[in-house]
Amino acid sequence: MYRETQILNDSTAQLAGPDGSDMVINVGPQHPATHGVLHLVITLSGETIKKVEPHLGYIHRSIEKMCESLSYRQFIYVTSRMDYLSAHINNHACALCVEKGLQVEVPPRAQVIRVLMDELTRIASHELWWGAMAMDIGAFTPFFHAFRERESINDIMEETCGARLTMNYMVPGGVMHDLHPNFQQRVKDFLQLYKRKVSEYDELVTGNVIFQSRMKNVGVLSADDAVSYGCTGPVARGSGVSCDIRKLHPYEIYDKLEFDEVLETGGDSFARYMVRIREMNQSIKIIEQLIDNIPEGEFQAKTKAVLKLPKGEFYTRVETARGELGVYILSEGGTTPYRIKFRSPGFSNLSVLDTIARGGKIGDLIAMMGTLDLVIPDIDR
Numbered sequence: 001m002y003r004e005t006q007i008l009n010d011s012t013a014q015l016a017g018p019d020g021s022d023m024v025i026n027v028g029p030q031h032p033a034t035h036g037v038l039h040l041v042i043t044l045s046g047e048t049i050k051k052v053e054p055h056l057g058y059i060h061r062s063i064e065k066m067c068e069s070l071s072y073r074q075f076i077y078v079t080s081r082m083d084y085l086s087a088h089i090n091n092h093a094c095a096l097c098v099e100k101g102l103q104v105e106v107p108p109r110a111q112v113i114r115v116l117m118d119e120l121t122r123i124a125s126h127e128l129w130w131g132a133m134a135m136d137i138g139a140f141t142p143f144f145h146a147f148r149e150r151e152s153i154n155d156i157m158e159e160t161c162g163a164r165l166t167m168n169y170m171v172p173g174g175v176m177h178d179l180h181p182n183f184q185q186r187v188k189d190f191l192q193l194y195k196r197k198v199s200e201y202d203e204l205v206t207g208n209v210i211f212q213s214r215m216k217n218v219g220v221l222s223a224d225d226a227v228s229y230g231c232t233g234p235v236a237r238g239s240g241v242s243c244d245i246r247k248l249h250p251y252e253i254y255d256k257l258e259f260d261e262v263l264e265t266g267g268d269s270f271a272r273y274m275v276r277i278r279e280m281n282q283s284i285k286i287i288e289q290l291i292d293n294i295p296e297g298e299f300q301a302k303t304k305a306v307l308k309l310p311k312g313e314f315y316t317r318v319e320t321a322r323g324e325l326g327v328y329i330l331s332e333g334g335t336t337p338y339r340i341k342f343r344s345p346g347f348s349n350l351s352v353l354d355t356i357a358r359g360g361k362i363g364d365l366i367a368m369m370g371t372l373d374l375v376i377p378d379i380d381r
Contacts, residue, residue, distance in 0.1 A: 021045055027365075029058050036376025040353075047361050052354040056380040063381040067340045072098050072172065072307040075337065080166035082344060083378035085125040086320040088117045091170035096251060097316040097327040098172040101309035107298040110174030111252045112290050116187070117157075117169065118318075119283040123194075124153040125321035126276045133273065133370040134205050137214050142204050149197060152190045156183065172307060174300030187291050191284060198281070206277065215270035219356040219368035222267055229355070230348035233323025234279065235372055238272035240265040245319040259286050272371035308335055322346060322373055346379040 022045055029039040037058040043051040063082060067075035076094040080087035092114055099106060106114075131146025154164040160180040161167035169176050205211050221231070226239040236243045244261040246254040262278040264271035309331040317326040323345025330339035349372050356368055 022050065029055075036374065037380070038374065038376050042362070042365070044362060047363065049357045049360050049362060049365065052357045052365070054350055054353065056376075059377060059380050061377075061381060064340050064342060068337050071335055072309060072337070075340065076170065076172075077166070077168045079342070080168060081377060082342065082381050083320060083322060083325075083346065083375045084165055085128060085375055086121055086322065086325075087166045088121040088169060089318055089320045090325060091168065092118060093316055093318040093320075093325050093327045095170045095172050096318065097314050097329050098307065098309065100316055101312070101314045101329065101331060102172065102303065102307065104173050104301050104303060106174055106252075106301055108253075108295045109297045110299050110301070112294050113175050113179060113299065114170065115252050115254065115257075116287060116290055116294075117167075117175075119286045120153050120156065120187070122283045122321045123280050124150050126280050127153075129276060129321075129370075129373050130201065130205070134211070136366050136370045137211065139205060139208070139211065142201070145197070145200060145204065149190075149194055152186075152193060156186050156190065159183070159186070171300060173303045174298070176300075178299045179294070184291055184294070187287065191288065191291075194280075194284060201277065206273075212270060214364070214367055215268065215273060215371075216266075217268050218360065218364045219269045219371065220267045221352055221356050225352060225355055226267075229352045231323070231352060232345045232348065233320070233373075234262075234272055234275040235323065235345075235349045235352070237262060238264045238275045238371070239267040243324065245317055245324055249317065251316070251318060257286055257289055269367050269371040276373070306335055308333065309337075317343070320345060322375065322378070323349065342381070344378045344381070346374055346376075350374055350379055 022043055025042050025044065027040040027042060029037045039055040039058065041053045041055065042049060061081075063078055067078055070078065076091050076098070079090040079094055082090055127146045127150040131143035134142035157167055158164045160183050161169040221235070221239050223239045223241050226236045226241045231239075231241070232243050240263055242248070242261060242263065245251070247261045259282045262275050262282060264275050309329065311331055311333040314329045314331065315326060317324055324343065325345060326343030328341040328343070329337050332338040353369065353372065357365055360368065
């Protein structure tokens with residue numbers, strides 16, 4: 001496939017077809033709308049898209065091989081550099097996999113703290129996506145509104161975890177240290193802020209007739225195609241595919257919480273947009289159930305300083321802000337994994353771009369990409 005693609009070096013466009021009707025253009029690898037180092041080779045007939053071929057490898061870091069040279073405590077934090085907007089949840093998945101191998105029981109307090117951090121992370125990720133999505137299609141103001149709420153979450157993370165983006169807070173057996181004394185009150189303050197401001201989102205973006213015309217019936221993904229490509233997260237749920245790991249395969253305390261799996265059936269860019277907007281409200285619902293019910297007790301189970309997993313294979317999966325993240329560990333009984341494989345949601349979600357873009361207009365491509373919510377280091381790892 002790679003050799004068949006004509007990559008242009010001398011200019012941004014070139015006539016390619018024998019009749020001179022097709023044009024091939026490059027988008028990226030450095031382009032503001034790709035939100036990372038992503039190279040797209042696009043074949044056009046006029047303004048109509050005939051083919052979109054993504055090219056990866058520009059920021060490949062061999063993360064899985066790096067993890068195989070690190071201990072079971074150390075490799076967890078490398079995953080913060082994959083989907084850096086879901087760093088807590090990535091670390092959580094790895095910790096769960098190690099705990100599965102060690103058969104460690106996580107204290108109830110640690111489980112509640114982990115879920116709180118995961119849902120705050122989900123909201124922060126969706127906030128950034130919402131602002132960037134609106135900005136991509138020409139609405140600049142929402143970007144500042146989104147970062148206003150996101151900064152409140154980052155401040156909470158910094159106070160408890162010591163960092164704002166790659167927090168490195170999860171450890172095998174629980175969390176690294178207990179919550180900051182101000183944590184509960186600051187989370188409650190954020191909940192009140194979000195509830196006051198969420199109506200602005202509908203006023204500025206969701207209900208805007210121009211925004212809707214740019215999103216509705218654009219980039220339609222059928223449920224069958226979503227399943228065939230292995231899509232998960234809001235991309236699949238926007239096509240009516242039930243795939244929320246928190247509901248289908250609950251971990252920690254999710255089976256004890258009341259929340260809804262958000263589904264839309266439109267399959268277009270607007271449906272995927274609405275899934276994420278409604279998911280933020282469900283995360284708020286989860287946090288409200290937990291914030292005044294954090295149990296007393298230990299925040300970390302007792303484990304050995306040097307961890308050794310028994311010989312065997314171990315797999316866990318969680319629901320990140322972009323979909324299903326799976327962690328596979330093959331252990332030979334040593335202090336480091338023999339083999340690690342990550343099943344990240346971004347690669348499968350990116351794979352549908354060609355399908356949803358064909359027959360559409362080049363001006364709508366950015367809207368389609370935006371609703372896939374791509375984080376390139378998660379794909380090109």
